Amino acid sequence: MTDDIIEARDVVKHFPIRYELADRVLRKERQRVHAVDSVSLSVKVRETLGLVGESGSGKTTLGKVMLMLDRPTSGQIIFKGEDLTTVNDEGLRAKRKKMQIVFQNPNASLDPRQRIGDIIAEPLTVFREHGRSEIHEIVARISEAVGLPLDGMMRFPHEFSGGQRQRVAIARALVMNPEFIVLDEPTSALDSSIQAQILNLLRRLQDEFSLSYLFITHNVNVVKYMADRVAVMYCGKLVEIGETKEVLEHPMHPYTITLISSIPLPDPEEKLETKDLTGEIPSSVNPPTGCRFHPRCPYAQEICKTTEPPLREVSRGHWSACHFAESLGDLPGSGRS
Amino acid sequence: MATENADEPGRDSRSLIDFHELRITLRILGQSKITVLSLFIVIAFLAIALFVYVTGGHILPYPANFINTREILQPPSFAHLLGTDSLGRDILSRVLAGAPVDARVPIAVLSIALSLGMVSGTVAGYVGGVVEEVIMRVTDIFLAFPGIVLALVIVAALGPSVNNSIIALAPVWWPVYTRLARGQTLAIKSQPFIEASRAIGQRPRATLLRHIVPNILPVMLVYATLDFGNVILTFSVLSFLGVGAQPPLSEWGLMTYQSEQYLSTAAWAPVAPALAIFLVAISFSLFGDGLRDAFDPKIRGLFN
């Protein structure tokens, strides 16, 4: 446990929905979006934990809550041994030096009116710990590390390509010398030829700067390449977690199995055999009872409708939240390498 | 080196001048003859106002208050290009002399309204909650009054004068900009770069000043430009009603009032100042339209 850099314990995040006078008069119930429901996971030092899920899974919310950009409704975030939920706003600001985020959309995550050099330097100006020349030096060093041309510092974001803008966002996250970075779909908005560049860059930076990553994505192929361990979320719940190879080659949850079988590969011979997955991803406002996947699960039984399956260790380091995790392997079509 | 004049702790080299962007703005403005013409008039108006103010009226063909009872209500001639009014004063000189007043009032009013509006609007939009409710309800109360009525009430309480008119007109426009600033702030607030600012540890005040304000400022300025004419008109109405500029000041609204009775006999007397108001107001409005187009990202995209 001591090699965890950050841990989420029973984190719950609900968002209230507007409850107006008319609703009260009509005696409607107050509704909430159950974005994250009691999720516990941890990221070890120098590791990449992949967080995979589709829309409504809560993965982005969890990422932001782990950085305390949004306070959890309940639960704890332990960062380097300290419970961040007990820290006040001022104290949290100081912690920001060590935990950063890179957003999905490089076009919107940079202030269009700020010059590149200023964007990268801004974190350094917040805490006033560095003199001007020191700031210059740090910005130059980090820019070089992420592959940005030094003569671009006076330009504005719109003059750069998407890939370069994402490099700027990464540089901004690095200037304070953080230990933990949340990467929220960092390559989803980029062209495929650029994606590979950025992924390689992120891996190189991880080695060079001893970083821990929480890599949030919906793309299983990317998470395969980037993550040491992977966690799968569905409708606000953690359904499976374990080492990447183990989870992807021996999935122990029906949702993971379905997810993996839906991933297309650039190989026309490997056609998808979608397990005729019916239905839509459920709403997080009124999630299904029992196991949230049961309405779409091809293996669902009675117990799945009533009792929520706990997350349990089904083999060493491999956890799954399914009543029938062990017996899934016997069913045809499960697992895919 | 990486950044030149940037990044003393707390300071930042962001400038509003990006020459490439400026060139695009000018090109878009140049697309429409009407925009160019109105810009010309706007600049001419402001230049005249400044010039007359600085030279203290000595540059005028005739002193603005030079009463000449032998030349009452003369039609336009070479001696008096716009004729004379009921006291024999040269109308052209008076129109020119009126420029500084009719420039100073809108500038002052809009400056006050913009600053107050931006402060209250951005705070309301960014902080939200009770603060936002309070600010917006107060704003609503002000907005509930028709502009002129509100201004009249205030100026009546303070006493008629140009400066008091400025004080009276500011609260008419301030709520409009509060609303606008709040709306713009809400729109920008959800953008990732604002969240990024929080993520690096910026305090809310810094985020507001460094990120929100510079991004909403262009829109606010466009609206202020569009409103310039409205302020002149409202102030002219106040003068027309006798509570704005006081005689013998050469203010266009006042001049129109004083010469109104001669509309059928010596039309040049009321028409000249009224036309001046009209020309300036509409030029600002048309130029504001052009400016709004120039700032529209979609149109800018075509010129990039």
Add this chain to the structure above:
Amino acid sequence: MNGSDWLLNISDLTVEYKTGRGKITALSHLSLGVRRGEILAVVGESGCGKSTLGLSIINLLQKPPASIASGEILFNGTDILKLNEGRMAALRGTEISMIFQDPMSSLDPVYTVGQQLREAINTKEGRDDKKKPYVVSSPDLEYGAKARASRLMLPQLPGARRERRHGEDIIEALRAVNISDPEKVANKYPHELSGGIAQRVMIAQALVERPSLLIADEPTSALDVTIQAQVLKLIKKLRDEIGSSVIFITHDLAVAAQVADRVAVMYAAQLVELSGAGELFKRPLHPYSEALILSFPRRYKDQGRLDAISGDVPDLRAPPSGCRFHPRCKYAFDRCTAEMPHLVDVGSDHQVACFLREKP
């Protein structure tokens, strides 16, 4: 390239855009054919011109700033670039349909799903009535709005009872796209639908229109991967059951591999490779295609680095001289910087634009 098995024949198509900084050539001398009943994937990254291609075929480009500088598009033998708007509109929604990445912007928010499908069916049946041109699934709804007004289809008032019986044909169409509650969905407004269902509604509309040619512009890019898999199946179903040809525009190689019979690879406004799907992924001949396929992540973290393509997609305002890919190409030699390669045949149904592959 003759014979009746070619539904669409594009020859030497060049499309230009006027911008503040001069002209951009969005499509450069493109020649391409689509057979009846085949799914052709057009693959490329941002700016390569694939969306422009789709819009050109169905003639929905914004005419300024875009303009068609040269070329012809033969649809069933007729050059549709030369058709006037009225006759082109008659083709849309009946012979040629298009679905877009964001289904929400293609659906009118004030009409229910059932009403819009009814309209599609009515238009298809009344297509001979030239007085009512109709544009389907277009983000630019001018013609559609006029058509609707002329048919007196009224939006339902908010709060009005929505129990409406829809025709069997509409229910069938929705069922055909695997919508499990067709009666309920038919009564929903677009904003009440999820992305996946909305896109399936668009496909249902396409099914109803029974077009000869469906142009799908990134139809699954905004969808979750489990939903995407279902939608891809449906598009294939469209082809199987109706015999439509499909031009499937995507940036995602893997998606292309799943649905395509043939693949056209585009780079910087040009077609660089054209071949059968199996052939392309096994033996990509153009360095760009090869690099794209190699840079697709499929290894685990401990299995070595990904082969990334260096550099950036070129700025079309100032494209590189000669072959546009040469600055990023690991095989580039002198000729590549000086001359522009053209598409040449290199085997059965395989064409490449690369000097490396040209027989001397």
